[in-house]
Amino acid sequence: MVMKFPGDRLASFVTSFGAADTSEYRVVGTKGDVRMEPAYSWHGELTQYVTVGERTKQTTFKARDQIAPEIVYFSNCVLNDEQPEPDGVED
Numbered sequence: 001m002v003m004k005f006p007g008d009r010l011a012s013f014v015t016s017f018g019a020a021d022t023s024e025y026r027v028v029g030t031k032g033d034v035r036m037e038p039a040y041s042w043h044g045e046l047t048q049y050v051t052v053g054e055r056t057k058q059t060t061f062k063a064r065d066q067i068a069p070e071i072v073y074f075s076n077c078v079l080n081d082e083q084p085e086p087d088g089v090e091d
Contacts, residue, residue: 023037023038023041024037024038024039025039025040031052032051032052032053033051034050034051035049042066042067043063044063046061047059048061
């Protein structure tokens with residue numbers, strides 16, 4: 001899928017149930033790119049690569065629980081009668 005944005009910006013997305021098991025997120029700009037591997041894993045470390053020109057900086061983030069903070073936030077909204085954000089409603 002390709003999405004067009006103002007200023008001649010494009011976004012391209014590829015998903016498949018029949019492709020090799022990979023997990024990568026990449027944003028490409030005019031001066032470089034940002035890549036995350038693995039991008040969609042629920043466990044293990046994440047490694048981010050930021051490339052500008054010919055230089056690449058690598059940063060590794062330790063394993064974390066992605067779901068627990070969301071559950072805590074949502075349960076606090078229920079307990080305190082607050083509307084969660086984002087609310088899932090599209091304008």
